[in-house]
Amino acid sequence: MSMLTNWGYTLTEIDRLPDMMDIADYETYTGRNDDMERVTVEASAACASIRNFVGWHLYPSAACRFESIASDRRIIWSGPDMVIQLPARYVTGISVLTIDGVEQDNFHVDPSGLVHVFNATRCRRYESVVVDYMAGLTDEMMAPIKELIAHRVTHAMAVPAGVTSEASGGVSVTYNATWINNARATALAGDNKELLIPYKVQGVF
Secondary structure (H helix, E strand, C coil), rough: CCCECCCCCCCCCCCCCCCCHHHHHHHHCCCCCCCHHHHHHHHHHHHHHHHHHHCCCCCCEEEEEEEECCCCEEEEEEEEEEEECCCCCEEEEEEEEEEEEEECCCCEEEEEEEEECCCCCCCCCCEEEHHHHHHHCHHHHHHHHHHHHHHHHHHHCCCCCCCCEECCCCEEECCHHHHHHHCCCCCCCHHHHHHHHHHHHCCCC
């Protein structure tokens, strides 16, 4: 059971990513009782958009494997040491790290996903680097993300898909293009992105 992610690594013990917010969470954060089928669809879309923005699976805390070659732009040499930027944040540990099949035991990993392998055996550009590690938010850390997803879903529920104006009796409302675009569950406004910055994978070297 495993899953190759969109972000260049494998989840080794699960074959699908769970949504980061369920119906009960939505009702708790919004106090609303909307069409639950549509809420589920919109929440899944919002989760995917958030994960793509931060550049990794984010939740849950899960076993991961990063496999690449020494010339990967996420790997550099600093004298005799190798520095690896894992595609993850909230890294809680590394179980195995090999360079060209040789296990390394002298390294330091930062929760930001930066790994410093000391006195690594310098390898050629096409030789492999494999890192098995744990990364991801726990349930206790998910409140800000769930609140953001609930916010995005509420916006999406406010305007029916494809509707640009509504009328009831003698009152009509026309939605401008900016409002319609921001009402998508997948649309991350500037303040949404600011909230997600601490979870975003660090840039490459």
